[in-house]
Amino acid sequence: MSAAPTHADVSEIYHQPLLELIFQAASVHREHNNPREVQVSSLVSIKTGACPEDCSYCSQSARFKTDIKVEKLMPLPELMYKAHAAKDAGASRLCMGAAWRSVKDNKDFDHVLDMVAQVNDLGLEVCATLGMLTAEQAQKLADAGLYAYNHNLDTSRDYYDKVITTRTYDDRLETIDHVRKAGITVCSGGIIGLGEAEDDRISMLVTLAGLPVPPESVPINALVPIEGTPLGEQKPVNVWEMLRMIATTRILMPHTVVRLSAGRNEMSSVEQALCFMAGANSIFAGDKLLTTPNPDFKDDNELFALLGLQAKKPDNNLPESTRPFANKTATHSANVSAPTMP
Ligand code: SAM
Ligand code: DTB
Ligand code: SF4
Helix, strand or coil: CCCCCCHHHHHHHHCCCHHHHHHHHHHHHHHHCCCCEEEEEEEEEEEECCECCCCCCCCCECCCCCCCCCECCCCHHHHHHHHHHHHHCCCCEEEEEECCCECCCCHHHHHHHHHHHHHHHCCCEEEEECCECCHHHHHHHHHHCCCEEECCCECCCCCHHHHCCCCCHHHHHHHHHHHHHCCCEEECCEEECCCCCHHHHHHHHHHHHCCCCCCCEEEEEECCCCCCCCCCCCCCCCHHHHHHHHHHHHHHCCCCEEEECCCHHHCCHHHHHHHHHCCCCEEEECCECCCCECCCHHHHHHHHHHHCCEECCCHHHCCHHHCCCCCCCCCCCCCCCCCCCC
16 A cells, blocks of 8 residues: 555455455565564563553553552663573564653663663664653664664554543654654554444554554554453453454555564464464564563464464674664663573
8 A cells, every 4th residue: 555544445454354354464464574474572571560651451550459560670680681581582572661651861761771782782673662752862762772662552543532641642653753763663553452443443553554654563462451450341352353453454564563462362373373364473472571471482482383484583683784773883881791590
């Protein structure tokens, strides 16, 4: 699709008979990507809980009483231990998540810049999701070697304030713009199962595909209902809804990495296989997402072997000149090399 798609265009794609939709998405996927290759990211929560925001799906908001352990910013050796383990298990990307509303220019941010530089030196693509960023902060992350920044739109502009009231849709878009202008790849997607209508799902995809440059990766999360949050009793998303979202995302953004994200722990192997067929080509692997369980590396390796899939190598392994966003001078390296079990 060349011109920015309209709501009507996307609705027509989304509402096709399901098997037609999957077939179309599978064809688009094969035309633009290696269908055997799946990008594997490992998530690490580097700062957990006590977040001032009111995202009604989230275990980490200080406003809800949930069963999580609040944790301060992770020490560098502990992160490096996890990064080495993720790399050894076959991940190509490490995504560091912090329960912050926005980044502050303080020693915690300097610590995160050190983390980015160190993980980048390990040869992993480094992703972070830290909340809102200024243009200057995005540039500092780029200079430290950040490969991707995750900042989800989550849902449609219209439904946004039913889910979150402490920031706006435009706040989200502004951070995405800062990330893009700093030369970091953009990872932005959403969650289904928040009580939104299908038109909200379509609108979110219209916004993502209509960005001046579409995101390099789009995570599609199924809500993991968290006890104690306003959405803790939501009806679980079924696989047919996930398939429609994944397939439509693939058709709209043929070159984008479409990540089958939260919700995999509740899916069977057959359901996941259908999602890969419909154009998903990335997962979060490792037995924990940020605060909730996820299939472990062993289960995923078995699934990949069964389906004939292989984990993609990190782009960082390519020569500097072939990397899309080369700016890998580690200005904040703190020289932590030999990780020990914390
Ligand atoms: N605080 C930062 C922010 O909100 O941008 C980064 C961390 S936040 C936990 C990252 C993303 O995880 C959210 O934007 C949301 O899309 C997803 N997420 C959080 N809780 C979830 C849940 N219970 N189910 C599915 N996705 C969830
Ligand atoms: C994304 O889209 N999904 C990930 C990652 N980006 C940061 C987070 C999923 C979180 C699921 C709930 C939890 O584990 O707390
Ligand atoms: Fe905080 Fe992010 Fe959770 Fe919202 S999604 S409460 S900003 S950690």
